[in-house]
Amino acid sequence: NAGVTQTPKFQVLKTGQSMTLQCAQDMNHNSMYWYRQDPGMGLRLIYYSASEGTTDKGEVPNGYNVSRLNKREFSLRLESAAPSQTSVYFCATKGTGTNTGELFFGEGSRLTVL
Amino acid sequence: RKEVEQDPGPFNVPEGATVAFNCTYSNSASQSFFWYRQDCRKEPKLLMSVYSSGNEDGRFTAQLNRASQYISLLIRDSKLSDSATYLCVVNPVYNFNKFYFGSGTKLNVKP
Numbered sequence: 001n002a003g004v005t006q007t008p009k010f011q012v013l014k015t016g017q018s019m020t021l022q023c024a025q026d027m028n029h030n031s032m033y034w035y036r037q038d039p040g041m042g043l044r045l046i047y048y049s050a051s052e053g054t055t056d057k058g059e060v061p062n063g064y065n066v067s068r069l070n071k072r073e074f075s076l077r078l079e080s081a082a083p084s085q086t087s088v089y090f091c092a093t094k095g096t097g098t099n100t101g102e103l104f105f106g107e108g109s110r111l112t113v114l
Numbered sequence: 115r116k117e118v119e120q121d122p123g124p125f126n127v128p129e130g131a132t133v134a135f136n137c138t139y140s141n142s143a144s145q146s147f148f149w150y151r152q153d154c155r156k157e158p159k160l161l162m163s164v165y166s167s168g169n170e171d172g173r174f175t176a177q178l179n180r181a182s183q184y185i186s187l188l189i190r191d192s193k194l195s196d197s198a199t200y201l202c203v204v205n206p207v208y209n210f211n212k213f214y215f216g217s218g219t220k221l222n223v224k225p
Contacts, residue, residue: 042217105157
């Protein structure tokens with residue numbers, strides 16, 4: 001039972017390159033999220049998906065696109081990476097039932113854009 | 115103005131000490147409140163939810179003050195293993211899918 005799995009864990013890109021961060025969950029949760037974490041800034045919501053087939057912008061969506069491929073998978077794409085997108089990216093799901101409101105995070109993806 | 119604000123610390127305390135953190139939130143319509151713990155270079159994990167009546171889990175006590183719009187976390191008898199960053203999280207009533215994170219308060223417990 002892996003919970004929330006993110007790939008890759010580390011990536012170095014050059015400015016202008018594109019890449020996709022993958023997230024998969026085996027918790028059968030409906031809501032999934034992508035956050036970025038920068039020093040002194042806390043976690044900021046990029047995009048979220050309340051259910052399969054829906055996505056919504058968060059606080060900092062510019063420069064990113066997402067796909068909710070199915071209930072399990074939610075990917076984040078950087079079309080043309082910029083140094084300002086150097087960050088740690090976390091995927092999360094929101095619990096249901098007795099865990100309602102709790103967010104379950106993946107281990108994070110550390111991205112450096114040169 | 116940030117949705118959630120926390121003192122970044124660090125709070126440096128000896129083992130066995132009692133330490134308290136506060137967190138203020140700007141939206142009075144906020145509905146749910148949480149404390150998360152984040153170890154260095156790890157993902158955040160839920161420490162405890164914060165209920166209107168306050169709640170306690172072992173050495174940890176969380177309180178909510180809606181009138182002043184802040185929540186608090188009290189840690190008694192600090193352990194070395196409590197060293198981490200503590201994140202305050204708020205969930206607004208107008209969108210139960212959005213969670214706003216404070217930037218975190220760093221705690222260092224020294225021997």
